Amino acid sequence: MIRPRRSELAAAGLTLILAWVVIYPILVVGAAAADTAALGAFVMRPGEWAALWASVWISLVSVVLAAAIGIPLAFLFEWFDFPGRKTLGSLIALPVVLPPLVGVIAFLFLYGESGFIARAIQAALHLENAPWRLQGAAAILLVHAYSMYVYFYLFTRAGLAKLDVAMLEAAQALGADRRATLGRVIVPLLRPSLVGAAMLTFLTALGSFSAPYIFGGGFRVMTTQIVATKLNGDLPLAMVETVALAIVAVAGLLILRRTEGDDILVALGKGIAPRPRPIRRASVRWLAATLGWGLAVLLLLPHLTLALVSLVPYGAWTTEILPPVVNFDNYRRLFSEAERLRPMLNSLWMAAASTVVAVVLALAAGWLVVRQRVWLRRLIEGLLALPWALPGTVFAIALAITFSVHAPLQLRFVLVGTAAILPLAYLVRALPLTGRGILAAYRQLDPSLEEAAASLGAGRWRTLTRVTLPQLRPGLAAGASLAFVAALGDIVASIVLYTYETRPVSIEILSSLRIAETGVAAAFGVVLMLVSALVLGVGARR
Amino acid sequence: MGPTRARHRGGGPLTAPFLEIQAIEKRWSHDVTVGPITLDIARGEILALLGPSGSGKTTMLRLLAGFETADAGRIAVANEDVTAVPPARRRFGMVFQHYALFPHLDVGDNVGFGLPKSPDRDARITAALGLVDLAGFARRKVHELSGGQQQRVSVARALAPEPRVLMLDEPLSNLDPALRERTRHELREVIKRVGITTVFVTHEQEEAFDLGDRIAVLNQGRLEQVGAPDVLYEHPANLFVATFVGRANVFRGNAARALGGNGKGILVARPERLRFSEAGLPGVVRERRYVGAAAFFLIESDDHQHFEVLAEPDAARVGQRVYVEATRVIAL
Numbered sequence: 001m002i003r004p005r006r007s008e009l010a011a012a013g014l015t016l017i018l019a020w021v022v023i024y025p026i027l028v029v030g031a032a033a034a035d036t037a038a039l040g041a042f043v044m045r046p047g048e049w050a051a052l053w054a055s056v057w058i059s060l061v062s063v064v065l066a067a068a069i070g071i072p073l074a075f076l077f078e079w080f081d082f083p084g085r086k087t088l089g090s091l092i093a094l095p096v097v098l099p100p101l102v103g104v105i106a107f108l109f110l111y112g113e114s115g116f117i118a119r120a121i122q123a124a125l126h127l128e129n130a131p132w133r134l135q136g137a138a139a140i141l142l143v144h145a146y147s148m149y150v151y152f153y154l155f156t157r158a159g160l161a162k163l164d165v166a167m168l169e170a171a172q173a174l175g176a177d178r179r180a181t182l183g184r185v186i187v188p189l190l191r192p193s194l195v196g197a198a199m200l201t202f203l204t205a206l207g208s209f210s211a212p213y214i215f216g217g218g219f220r221v222m223t224t225q226i227v228a229t230k231l232n233g234d235l236p237l238a239m240v241e242t243v244a245l246a247i248v249a250v251a252g253l254l255i256l257r258r259t260e261g262d263d264i265l266v267a268l269g270k271g272i273a274p275r276p277r278p279i280r281r282a283s284v285r286w287l288a289a290t291l292g293w294g295l296a297v298l299l300l301l302p303h304l305t306l307a308l309v310s311l312v313p314y315g316a317w318t319t320e321i322l323p324p325v326v327n328f329d330n331y332r333r334l335f336s337e338a339e340r341l342r343p344m345l346n347s348l349w350m351a352a353a354s355t356v357v358a359v360v361l362a363l364a365a366g367w368l369v370v371r372q373r374v375w376l377r378r379l380i381e382g383l384l385a386l387p388w389a390l391p392g393t394v395f396a397i398a399l400a401i402t403f404s405v406h407a408p409l410q411l412r413f414v415l416v417g418t419a420a421i422l423p424l425a426y427l428v429r430a431l432p433l434t435g436r437g438i439l440a441a442y443r444q445l446d447p448s449l450e451e452a453a454a455s456l457g458a459g460r461w462r463t464l465t466r467v468t469l470p471q472l473r474p475g476l477a478a479g480a481s482l483a484f485v486a487a488l489g490d491i492v493a494s495i496v497l498y499t500y501e502t503r504p505v506s507i508e509i510l511s512s513l514r515i516a517e518t519g520v521a522a523a524f525g526v527v528l529m530l531v532s533a534l535v536l537g538v539g540a541r542r
Numbered sequence: 543m544g545p546t547r548a549r550h551r552g553g554g555p556l557t558a559p560f561l562e563i564q565a566i567e568k569r570w571s572h573d574v575t576v577g578p579i580t581l582d583i584a585r586g587e588i589l590a591l592l593g594p595s596g597s598g599k600t601t602m603l604r605l606l607a608g609f610e611t612a613d614a615g616r617i618a619v620a621n622e623d624v625t626a627v628p629p630a631r632r633r634f635g636m637v638f639q640h641y642a643l644f645p646h647l648d649v650g651d652n653v654g655f656g657l658p659k660s661p662d663r664d665a666r667i668t669a670a671l672g673l674v675d676l677a678g679f680a681r682r683k684v685h686e687l688s689g690g691q692q693q694r695v696s697v698a699r700a701l702a703p704e705p706r707v708l709m710l711d712e713p714l715s716n717l718d719p720a721l722r723e724r725t726r727h728e729l730r731e732v733i734k735r736v737g738i739t740t741v742f743v744t745h746e747q748e749e750a751f752d753l754g755d756r757i758a759v760l761n762q763g764r765l766e767q768v769g770a771p772d773v774l775y776e777h778p779a780n781l782f783v784a785t786f787v788g789r790a791n792v793f794r795g796n797a798a799r800a801l802g803g804n805g806k807g808i809l810v811a812r813p814e815r816l817r818f819s820e821a822g823l824p825g826v827v828r829e830r831r832y833v834g835a836a837a838f839f840l841i842e843s844d845d846h847q848h849f850e851v852l853a854e855p856d857a858a859r860v861g862q863r864v865y866v867e868a869t870r871v872i873a874l
Contacts, residue, residue, distance in 0.1 A: 446640070446642060448638045448639075448640065448642035449642050449644060451607070451609050451629065451636070451638070451642070452636065452638055452642040452643075452644075452699075453644075453655065454608075454609075454628070454629040454630045455607055455629050455630075455632075455634060455635065455636040455656075455700070456635075456655050456656030456699070456700075456703060457630050457631070457633070457656050457703060458630055458655070458656070459630050463630075466655075467644060470644075470646040471644075471645070471646065473646075
């Protein structure tokens with residue numbers, strides 16, 4: 001097939017843009033990290049190795065914990081029917097879509113040493129001090145398990161829904177009992193889903209910043225270590241640390257990839273999924289329903305606490321179990337004080353700008369990769385997916401280093417300190433989300449629809465706006481809303497790259513916490529949560 | 543078999559050509575090529591492109607529509623060269639195999655998609671829907687329609703902008719057999735009523751015979767023969783056309799001589815043109831397949847050639863020794 005040269009040129013242009021924002025900064029940091037002094041410092045200091053090792057084992061244990069919660073939940077909700085199954089089933093997937101920072105501070109207000117539960121126990125038992133301190137590795141793992149089980153839950157449910165009931169019946173007809181069917185048919189068929197969930201959990205835990213930052217105390221993982229080093233001004237060491245973290249991420253990804261097995265397993269899954277079985281015994285049914293509802297309350301409790309704290313004015317809640325005063329003072333301050341409204345507006349416009357650009361780039365990529373099947377299509381897809389595989393801190397440091405120098409010939413410009421750097425950082429993180437959504441939608445789009453439009457006399461623009469975009473809408477909206485919400489709640493890139501003028505909500509939440517303005521911090525968290533939920537709700541509408 | 547060697551007996555268009563295809567060619571790779579193909583189609587004629595899968599018939603249709611660009615050759619309609627004209631400006635209507643109805647638009651907006659904004663737009667949508675017997679369906683959702691109705695909407699949508707040529711890609715392949723025959727007749731009636739020049743692709747001989755005024759038989763990217771259905775059936779240009787169009791027994795050597803051939807070359811005889819007799823080609827009945835009004839008898843000749851005879855259901859028994867003679871043979 002002879003392709004028009006124009007699309008190949010466009011593909012080359014797109015590849016250059018993506019390479020410039022995605023891989024070039026990493027290469028700059030990689031080259032700069034080959035600094036013998038900094039390398040020596042990294043190798044010699046036990047603290048560095050401890051942080052790296054902490055990152056690895058925290059991530060691995062997070063995977064185990066998330067699997068232990070998520071997989072049984074998925075079986076419960078996919079295979080058994082009990083009152084409230086549908087509502088609960090979607091409620092418990094909620095933590096994954098809320099900004100991590102919001103979840104972490106909600107956790108702090110509920111389970112922290114001055115949190116709701118600690119206060120209640122302290123008052124009930126008349127203790128001198130708080131019964132526990134929510135700090136260190138255990139606290140981090142608790143938060144990780146609480147938010148990341150959703151990956152296993154969602155992936156396992158999707159895998160179970162794809163199972164062909166005929167395959168289970170075939171196993172039974174061949175004499176396999178329930179246990180044999182589970183071990184020899186179901187688990188092997190679920191393996192791709194489970195590996196996918198494990199990969200996602202591992203990478204998320206490895207890149208996790210807010211939980212170790214808030215709860216870590218003296219316990220450092222690599223992400224917090226890097227930011228601390230950067231704040232101390234030791235840039236060469238920060239770069240070495242960044243490269244070390246990136247290497248761990250890539251190694252983890254490669255090892256997990258190897259266990260993924262054949263795609264044939266997935267491709268075979270074409271049939272009718274087993275219907276959820278109603279639980280016959282009334283007592284068991286009620287037990288399941290109670291468990292389910294109890295769990296949902298447990299999972300949503302932090303966010304309810306956040307809402308409560310946001311209603312308590314500054315200094316009003318000291319030693320009481322329940323707040324003595326509740327009003328909307330914090331929200332009023334949020335919207336009436338210019339200095340507090342500003343971070344909100346900053347986050348909104350920066351998230352919107354990065355999302356729009358990410359959508360446009362992903363649309364171009366979809367057209368070039370799927371429709372035109374350009375020569376560079378694999379590279380384009382790889383560049384779009386790469387930011388997903390590396391922790392956000394890695395990109396933040398890479399951008400901070402690369403774009404703090406004026407060297408036009410090297411395509412390096414001073415963007416750090418300007419309003420452009422944070423949207424650029426958000427854009428990099430948004431590319432995998434919009435890219436995945438739009439490319440998948442493009443692949444499902446029947447090319448004959450566009451041909452039909454052309455044969456009816458529609459030009460390119462009309463075909464794009466009247467046929468292609470409406471058909472891509474679900475994938476586009478899903479990708480764009482996820483990207484927007486991720487940028488809105490971002491802390492990883494923001495904490496490295498913000499300036500006072502461009503400070504986003506997450507930074508404002510942290511500084512409010514620091515000056516004990518918990519009510520305002522909670523109000524910010526609630527607003528962030530509501531905007532995120534609203535955007536995601538709109539994005540998920542069919 | 544090059545197109546130059548394909549016989550065009552009875553293959554010329556009835557009047558001056560409206561759609562001209564001249565030595566059109568598409569090279570997918572060095573060993574997969576469609577064409578060069580030359581074909582003329584008269585105004586108002588229905589031409590069927592018939593061939594097995596991979597014969598290049600869909601490529602031909604897509605070249606005509608402009609979705610593929612030809613590597614050589616020329617396409618002209620009403621003396622206008624459209625070889626380089628993009629699909630959107632070609633004014634060729636197309637009915638897709640899976641209909642390609644826009645799922646986000648209702649029936650009326652689908653049919654009106656190709657119509658300019660004008661006061662009579664709604665009237666034209668109504669007229670197009672009336673043409674396919676779907677008056678009153680304009681506000682229906684596409685996915686609420688049955689397969690047959692979707693097919694008719696796609697025909698209405700293609701016809702609404704009053705294209706110069708109508709093209710259909712396997713238009714009936716998605717319908718169940720019972721519906722297929724009825725839809726075929728309705729389709730022919732609509733096309734004839736509009737009087738539009740039509741090219742359609744099919745791999746089914748019955749569909750090609752029933753719908754097409756003429757049939758172009760394609761095989762491995764080459765045009766084997768063009769002609770009216772009875773010409774193809776009675777005077778196939780070569781062995782491929784003889785065996786692809788209708789059932790055919792192929793005889794060689796002594797068997798061919800016993801049926802009246804000169805002993806060189808190949809003899810083709812349709813099953814219904816063979817009958818049991820007192821003398822002729824001897825053989826043994828190996829199988830009998832009853833089809834209602836008649837039965838197919840599978841005969842093995844003494845030199846182990848197998849062939850079929852269509853005869854009265856009780857004309858012979860399995861295992862019986864018979865003699866077969868031909869009422870009509872095709873010598874190739």
